[in-house]
Amino acid sequence: MAFDAAPIRFTPAAATSDCLLCPVRGCLGRVGAAASAGTAWSEMLAPRTAVMPGAKPLFSAGEPLQALYSVRGGCIKTYTVDADGNERIRGFYLPGDLVGLDALHDSHLRSTAAAVVPSQVCVAPIGGLRRLLAGHSEFGQQLMAQTSRELALALALSGNFTAEQRLAAFLLNMQERLVSHDGLVRLPMTQRDIGNYLRLATETVCRTLKGFEKQGWLACEDKGIRVLSTPALHRIAEPVGICQPLLPVAHAA
Amino acid sequence: MAFDAAPIRFTPAAATSDCLLCPVRGCLGRVGAAASAGTAWSEMLAPRTAVMPGAKPLFSAGEPLQALYSVRGGCIKTYTVDADGNERIRGFYLPGDLVGLDALHDSHLRSTAAAVVPSQVCVAPIGGLRRLLAGHSEFGQQLMAQTSRELALALALSGNFTAEQRLAAFLLNMQERLVSHDGLVRLPMTQRDIGNYLRLATETVCRTLKGFEKQGWLACEDKGIRVLSTPALHRIAEPVGICQPLLPVAHAA
DNA sequence: CGTCACTTTGAGGCTAGTCAACGGCGGTGG
DNA sequence: CCACCGCCGTTGACTAGCCTCAAAGTGACG
Numbered sequence: 001m002a003f004d005a006a007p008i009r010f011t012p013a014a015a016t017s018d019c020l021l022c023p024v025r026g027c028l029g030r031v032g033a034a035a036s037a038g039t040a041w042s043e044m045l046a047p048r049t050a051v052m053p054g055a056k057p058l059f060s061a062g063e064p065l066q067a068l069y070s071v072r073g074g075c076i077k078t079y080t081v082d083a084d085g086n087e088r089i090r091g092f093y094l095p096g097d098l099v100g101l102d103a104l105h106d107s108h109l110r111s112t113a114a115a116v117v118p119s120q121v122c123v124a125p126i127g128g129l130r131r132l133l134a135g136h137s138e139f140g141q142q143l144m145a146q147t148s149r150e151l152a153l154a155l156a157l158s159g160n161f162t163a164e165q166r167l168a169a170f171l172l173n174m175q176e177r178l179v180s181h182d183g184l185v186r187l188p189m190t191q192r193d194i195g196n197y198l199r200l201a202t203e204t205v206c207r208t209l210k211g212f213e214k215q216g217w218l219a220c221e222d223k224g225i226r227v228l229s230t231p232a233l234h235r236i237a238e239p240v241g242i243c244q245p246l247l248p249v250a251h252a253a
Numbered sequence: 254m255a256f257d258a259a260p261i262r263f264t265p266a267a268a269t270s271d272c273l274l275c276p277v278r279g280c281l282g283r284v285g286a287a288a289s290a291g292t293a294w295s296e297m298l299a300p301r302t303a304v305m306p307g308a309k310p311l312f313s314a315g316e317p318l319q320a321l322y323s324v325r326g327g328c329i330k331t332y333t334v335d336a337d338g339n340e341r342i343r344g345f346y347l348p349g350d351l352v353g354l355d356a357l358h359d360s361h362l363r364s365t366a367a368a369v370v371p372s373q374v375c376v377a378p379i380g381g382l383r384r385l386l387a388g389h390s391e392f393g394q395q396l397m398a399q400t401s402r403e404l405a406l407a408l409a410l411s412g413n414f415t416a417e418q419r420l421a422a423f424l425l426n427m428q429e430r431l432v433s434h435d436g437l438v439r440l441p442m443t444q445r446d447i448g449n450y451l452r453l454a455t456e457t458v459c460r461t462l463k464g465f466e467k468q469g470w471l472a473c474e475d476k477g478i479r480v481l482s483t484p485a486l487h488r489i490a491e492p493v494g495i496c497q498p499l500l501p502v503a504h505a506a
Numbered sequence: 507c508g509t510c511a512c513t514t515t516g517a518g519g520c521t522a523g524t525c526a527a528c529g530g531c532g533g534t535g536g
Numbered sequence: 537c538c539a540c541c542g543c544c545g546t547t548g549a550c551t552a553g554c555c556t557c558a559a560a561g562t563g564a565c566g
Contacts (some may be wrong), residue, residue, distance in 0.1 A: 075441035079449075089450040091403070092442060094430050101400045117441045129396075136389055143382075144397055147354045150344070151404040158411035160452035163522070177347050188328040188370045189345060190544065196332075197342040199413035201523050206546060416554070443512065445553095454555050459514060 024072055024095045025124075029033075048072060050124055051115040058099065058113040058121065065103040067125045071095050074119025078111040080159075082239045090155050092116070102155055105148035110156070110241060155196075156242040163208045166198045169237035171218070175227050186224035277325055277348045280375075301325060302376055304368040309350065311366040311374065317359040320378045322352040327372025331364040333412075335492050343408050345369070355408055357382075358401035363409070363494060409495040410451075416461050418453045421490035422472070428480050439477035 051058060051074070058069055061080055076093040090111050093099045099121070103109045107126065122144065133141055153173075157166070175185050187194070195205040209225075212218050217229040227233065304311060304327070311322055314333055322329065329346040343364050346352045352374070356362045360379065386394055408425075410419070428438050440447070446460040462478075465471050470482040480486065 077442065077446065078452075083262065085327035087449065089446055091407075098399045101396075101403055104396075104400070116446065130394055131388075132390060132396075137385060140385055140389060140393070143351070143354075143357075143385075144400065146351045147397065147400045147404060148358070150350075150354055151400060151407060154344075154411055155402060158407055158452075159484060164499070189330065192544075193330065193345075193369065196340065197330075197345060199411075202544085203524085203546080204522060207522095210546080216385075239317055445512070455513080456515085456556090457554060463514085 027070060027072065027096050030033065039117055051076065051119045051121055053115045053117060055115070058115075059109050060112045061109055063109045065100055065107040065109055067123045068104075068129065069099040069113065069121040069123060070144060071097045071099065072120040072122055074115040076113055076119055077116050078113045080111050080241060088098050088159055090158070095113065098124075102148055102152040105145040105152070110152060121133050132192065153242060157239055161196075161240055163200050163204050163209070164236055165240055166200065167194075167205065168209045168212070168233040169240035170194065170198055171212075171225070172230070172233050172237055173242055175230070184221065184224050184226055280323060280325065280349050284309040289397055289425060301373050304374055306330065306368045308368070310478045311368075312362050313365045316361055316362045318353060318356040318362055318379055320376045321354065321357075321382065322346075322366065322374040322376060323372040324348050324350045324352065324490050325375055329366055329372055329374065330369050331366045333364050333494060341412055343411070351377075355401055355405040358398040358405070363405060406495060409493055412493060414493055416451075416453050416457050417489055418493055419453065419463070420447075420458065420461050421465075421486045422493035422495050423447065423451055424478070424480065425483070425486050425490055428483070435473065437479055 002105050031243050058076065059066065071093045073095055076097075076099050077089050077097060078093070079087045079089045091099075099113050100109065102111075126205045132145060136144075157169070161169075168210045171185070174187060178187070180186065189197075191205045191209070192202045194200075197204045198205070200208075209218075209220060212233075213220055215229075215232065218229070219226045219228060257338045287434060288325070294327075311329065312319065324346045326348055329350075329352050330342050331344045331346070331352060332340040332342045334340050344352075352366050353362065355364075386397060389397075409424070414422075424438070431438050431440070433439065442450075444458045444462070446453045447453075462471075462473060465486075466473055468485065470480070470485045472479045472481060
């Protein structure tokens with residue numbers, strides 16, 4: 001059995017505001033164009049750019065976010081590449097989907113986006129989006145930022161990582177958020193809960209923790225854990241990629 | 254080694270607008286209260302409600318979304334419960350985090366939220382949020398809805414499921430989105446890509462597909478796959494829980 | 507017609523889960 | 537005050553689902 005590429009018809013270029021005629025269900029452009037009151041629509045969304053498999057990616061991990069992409073036809077995938085060159089797909093995006101949402105909160109792209117089959121995307125430059133969000137209340141902006149942040153975390157943890165990688169990433173995450181003045185990380189949840197969250201058996205959590213302790217990377221104390229070698233844990237957790245985003249670099253304003 | 258609960262001090266009730274004094278970094282309330290121009294702040298966020306472990310959950314899976322919860326102190330976990338009664342934790346929420354964001358797009362709560370340790374949350378009722386979002390452009394609303402939707406999918410797929418469960422869930426998802434008039438699902442990506450996405454080896458994807466075919470649940474054809482028994486796949490994929498959300502029930506307007 | 511990527515099938519190994527048992531700790535109640 | 541109980545953490549032995557490795561078959565394409 002062989003799967004065929006979904007055939008995409010590349011219609012000739014049309015008027016820029018043909019988003020109103022967009023056949024894609026729930027397409028960002030159609031919805032937006034129909035009610036673009038007061039905004040210069042042309043700077044919000046440029047319709048229909050072709051993307052081909054094997055061609056230059058829409059964007060690459062590590063770059064600052066420059067635009068969101070609304071899929072109009074075909075299929076886009078986002079993926080990360082580990083140290084060995086293996087790619088790990090984080091998401092497939094079909095017509096109507098938006099690519100790049102997990103980078104919205106800090107403008108830091110965590111994955112690379114490329115076409116799976118010949119595709120069409122509409123481009124929503126970051127400038128217009130920033131102006132749009134700036135018009136919202138602080139409350140609304142926080143809502144958006146927090147959702148994007150949680151999405152980034154969920155995508156990072158959904159990867160296929162070893163027990164050591166997941167636990168190290170989790171501990172670093174907790175360390176950033178829970179560390180007290182004396183360097184102690186008081187984990188509020190039980191090991192059972194941690195394992196449940198990280199898809200590990202309780203016993204595996206315990207064994208892995210003991211392993212870290214034996215390596216001298218942390219110490220388990222009565223009241224919590226003390227990280228003794230953050231670099232070592234970072235080295236382990238690096239493929240998971242949640243250490244970087246938690247220290248936002250504040251890219252493009 | 255035993256982890257201790259983080260000690261939470263329950264200060265006596267104070268003025269409702271003490272969000273300005275909220276010590277939580279990046280707290281939704283503090284940010285919002287500081288710039289609550291034109292909105293009745295009291296209907297946006299009610300400060301400081303105590304939540305205790307073992308007590309009634311903040312909300313339960315299956316309910317309509319009635320409020321978001323901003324964690325002020327302690328730790329909240331969200332989890333699903335499978336047919337065997339096992340809970341699967343989907344997220345831990347620490348001070349400054351918002352709980353319930355994955356339900357924002359369709360008001361359908363996919364998980365149950367409970368306190369891990371004695372905690373405090375601020376409540377943001379759905380009514381105020383809806384009014385807030387209604388004030389945004391259609392574009393902004395779509396942005397929010399799509400991010401929430403993708404978050405829900407990422408959280409669902411991040412669970413610890415068998416190859417059969419993940420593949421069945423994936424196929425149902427694709428079926429909903431890609432099925433053509435003749436009932437054929439033309440998958441644009443390769444089995445290698447599918448496996449990469451679902452954290453499965455290519456061989457496992459192939460074997461599992463063949464297994465489904467042998468059961469008579471689907472047929473692999475030249476141009477794609479044909480689902481012959483959606484109920485059977487639903488039964489397999491049920492624990493993953495991405496079948497329900499894809500048929501939004503349109504709860505509270 | 508050769509190449510290449512993808513799919514398919516088989517055999518073996520490894521990571522992590524399961525099962526079982528024990529120690530420690532806190533809470534509860536006699 | 538202490539015995540009892542339940543939950544949590546810890547350790548060991550075994551198991552199983554999935555990955556790895558290897559190789560052959562298939563279709564697309566130049």
